[in-house]
Amino acid sequence: MTPKQQRGAETADRLLDAALQVYAEAGEQGVTVSALTRASGVSLGSMYHHFGSVDGLMDALLTRWLTRLLGELTAALERSRTARTGIRAVVQTYLGFVEEHPDAARLLHSSYADRMNMAQARQVRDAQEARLSPVAAWVDGRIAAGELVALPLPLIEGLILGPVVATARRHLSGLDDVDLAQAARVLPDRIWRSLAP
Structure with a gap:
């Protein structure tokens, strides 16, 4: 895996970990773009790049x-x-x-x-x-x-x-x-x- 691919995988993992944390704390309605980017520290663009929505x-x-x-x-x-x-x-x-x-x-x-x-x-x-x-x-x-x-x-x-x-x-x-x-x-x-x- 190249360094760029490794960073991409780490970003995706951070987003997934943050999504579970946000879901656990706020339920389905609390899983918003702003909550996800805030919890993960990942940019909006990166979230859309990795997952589309x-x-x-x-x-x-x-x-x-x-x-x-x-x-x-x-x-x-x-x-x-x-x-x-x-x-x-x-x-x-x-x-x-x-x-x-x-x-x-x-x-x-x-x-x-x-x-x-x-x-x-x-x-x-x-x-x-x-x-x-x-x-x-x-x-x-x-x-x-x-x-x-x-x-x-x-x-x-x-x-x-x-x-x-x-x-x-x-x-x-x-x-x-x-x-x-x-x-x-x-x-x-x-x-x-x-x-x-």
Whole structure:
């Protein structure tokens, strides 16, 4: 990477870090050009050069954190020897991510992210294909081995992640009535019962 490319990457990272900070402090409505340039110390021109718009920056921020979450989930699955331990690893990794990165998790579970995902579902899925392929291969292998019920991948994904996402959203909403540690202990076995062959 040339020095100019390195500076460009550092500028983009500063903008992404600032965008998450501004979102965490002021919510979606607070993510404005002036708030972003003030928090990042980056010029308006640089923001437009790297991301094209505030929406472009926020889309890149969502992609950054979704890629990180999917990477952690994939790594957890790949370390698992059985379908049951894989489900436990996914649940614990997901809830651990929420605990460790609450601002990013709040963004990933926000109405902004929901709107983007609904409007661009195919593009988001295609962009994450490299991260999702190992998951699909892992599931297919466990179905072929008779360790998982033979269902289409989207249904298996829904059965695993549905309760986990609902738990994460409730925790992130600030209701303070969900213990993530308890959920990480209880949910894997409950989810396993719905997927055991």
